[in-house]
Amino acid sequence: MSLKTETATGTGIKIEAVCKNLLCGGIAGMVSKTAVAPLDRVKILLQAHSRHHESHGVWSGFKHVSRREGILALYKVYSISEIYKKLLDGIFGEMSHIDKFLAGAGAGLTSVTLTYPLDTIRARLAFxxxxxxxxSGIAHAASTIxxxxxxxxxxxxxxxxxxMGMVPYAGLSFYCFExxxxxxxxxxxxxxxxxxxxNTGGLVLSVPAKLICGGLAGAVAQSVSYPLDVTRRRMQLAMMNPDTHHFAKGMFSTLGKIYGDHGIIKGLYRGMSINYMRAIPMVAVSFSTYELCxxxxxxxTGLKV
Structure with missing residues (x-):
């Protein structure tokens, strides 16, 4: 059986298409993460209440990092969605809203499960x-942890x-974008x-339209899931300082502690402004790159009208 005609576990998904989708997703992820790397660094510092940034906002945080550590210090998932969309197609009707939400949620859960240790290491290095x-680096951080x-x-x-945050975030972002x-x-x-x-008779979105749709989708999804993102960061970084070890006990304990210490705006939603600055272009660039690939x-195949 040839590579082009072989199917994956009877689902009718061609291996060739799966590989192409994985490549598209990988390219989209690299491009989008690179585009927002400086915003991501400052967001992590604000989320976890770095003692060097307790009184800083977005711009003062940028200035402080650039002045103290240099500009380069700011630089310290989509293929799976297509597979889920094919698997779910028709279960709730012809690619219904529920299918789109579940495809996005499934893609998010799959990708985060596979890459989570790297995210933990990235957060530690960025902090x-x-x-x-x-x-001293990725390998040292991984082995030490x-x-x-x-x-x-x-x-x-x-x-x-x-x-818990990935389901509403990934589900809403993919659903809203679609x-x-x-x-x-x-x-x-x-x-x-x-x-x-x-594709005769088909249409595809222009690049500006993709950027706008992706940005709006990212903003909606981030607004819902952000408190859980803050909780994740506090737990990932808890063991870096003896004063924050109590954040490693569990999700609900950490949520309660963040709320008790800092409230909603300065605690559960701290860094939300820079998160919008980060999430909107990141999702916009990611979806746009993915669609172009x-x-x-x-x-x-475009949409026939």
Whole structure:
């Protein structure tokens, strides 16, 4: 049986299409994460109440990091969604709203499960301040956390709030993007779409329309899931300082402690402004890059109107 005709576990999904979708998702993730890396660094410092940034806001945080550590210190999931969409297609009708939400949620849960230890290490490295390093690099951080903090469980600390937050975040972001994309194609095709020659009669979103739809989808999803994102960060970084070890006890304990110490605005939603600055362009660039890659690889058939 050839590679092009072999199917994955009877689902009818061609291996070739799966590989192309994985490549699209990987490219989209790299491009989007690189674009917002400086925003991500400052967000982590604000979320976890770094003692160097307790009184800082977004711009003062940027200035402080740049002045103290240098500009380079600011630089210290989508293919799976397509697979889930094919698996769920038709269960609740012809790719219904529920299908789209579940496809996004399933993609988010799958990707975060596979990559979570790397996210923990990234957060630890980003939280370090020049001159106060605990870890010399990725390998050192991974081995130190594993040996000194309880093995693989330490690398997955904060995983529960991440899972709970990922369902509304990934589900809403994919659902909103697909909904907005469909709305633009159906009701505003002249303003938001262009013909797709490879698929006669089809339309695809223009790049500006993709950026707008992706940005709006990211903003909606982040607004709902942000407190759990803050909880995850506090748990991931808890063991870096003896004064914050109590944040490692569990999700509900950490949520209660954050709320008790700082309230909603300065606690559960601390760093939300920079998160919007980060999430909107990140999701916009990610979805746009992913859609463009799909078109290049002839995976997007467009919408016939």
């Amino acid at each position: 370090q301040i020049t001159g106060e390093h605990l870890y 594993f040996k000194e903090e309880g093995g693989i469980r330490a690398l997955y600390r904060g995983f529960t709030p991440t899972l 909904y907005l994309k469909f709305g633009c194609m159906k009701y505003l095709p002249r303003l938001t779409c262009k013909p797709y020659d490879k 799909k078109q290049i690889m002839n995976l997007d």
